[in-house]
Amino acid sequence: MAFNGTALADVSLPNKVGGMMESGVHERSLIDFDLHVGEHANHDTSHRVKVKVENVSFWYGEKQALENVALDIFDHEVTAFIGPSGCGKTTLLKCPNWTHEIIPDARMSGRILLDGRDICAADIDPPALRRRFGWVAQKPNPFPRSVYKNVAYGPWLHGLIAKRSEADELVQSCLALAGLWDEVKDRLDDPGTELSGGQQQRLCVARAISTNPEINQSGN
Numbered sequence: 001m002a003f004n005g006t007a008l009a010d011v012s013l014p015n016k017v018g019g020m021m022e023s024g025v026h027e028r029s030l031i032d033f034d035l036h037v038g039e040h041a042n043h044d045t046s047h048r049v050k051v052k053v054e055n056v057s058f059w060y061g062e063k064q065a066l067e068n069v070a071l072d073i074f075d076h077e078v079t080a081f082i083g084p085s086g087c088g089k090t091t092l093l094k095c096p097n098w099t100h101e102i103i104p105d106a107r108m109s110g111r112i113l114l115d116g117r118d119i120c121a122a123d124i125d126p127p128a129l130r131r132r133f134g135w136v137a138q139k140p141n142p143f144p145r146s147v148y149k150n151v152a153y154g155p156w157l158h159g160l161i162a163k164r165s166e167a168d169e170l171v172q173s174c175l176a177l178a179g180l181w182d183e184v185k186d187r188l189d190d191p192g193t194e195l196s197g198g199q200q201q202r203l204c205v206a207r208a209i210s211t212n213p214e215i216n217q218s219g220n
Helices: 091-093 127-132 149-158 162-177 197-209
Strands: 002-005 035-038 049-060 061-076 104-116 131-136 215-218
Touching: 049 091, 061 162, 131 197, 149 162, 149 197, 162 197, 197 215
Parallel strands: 131 215
Antiparallel strands: 002 035, 049 061, 049 104
16 A cells, blocks of 8 residues: 555545545644555655665565565655555565664665665765665664754764854754754753653754755655
8 A cells, every 4th residue: 555645635434344434534744745545645746766676575584574575766755555563564664774784684685775775775875875865763763862962863973064153053943843943942951851652752953854855755
């Protein structure tokens, strides 16, 4: 199933027996996107394929988690993997950024292309590849540092900011985009781990976007 977003809409919800609710019964989407649900989601024809998954299978030791998965993920669009717990959604999310390689006995077959290049090509540098992705885990995992440093650390590390004024501006911008600035603007020196669970998750979103990644991934 594909789930793709492009503009604001009302969404008809399926009833318990798999049909559609009565005509006129809708629930407003919580995000400002049209929801195109089906095997062939609608795409803006101006958007190119960013990630191409070709017949990917994945194993944890003898346990197979993915089998011959093939799909295109388009630039400037929101794509969601929807399915029951344990069906391989997070595994598929981790394959393009190579985070699976640190798992003992894990292996993948098939091919994944990022901007047309095979991510497993011999000349690909895994750390450089991972820097192109932002990641927000299902469970909040802020660094045991201040709110400010949670957001500023990545950009400092990668040389994206050089001055304190640049860091201040970036931290405020990212926290605002994550919907957290107004709640923590007077608590920037507090440990990120002391925020509420929901605030910690939004802090992780702010941290993920602080390095301006090409692709943002979330295991939520």
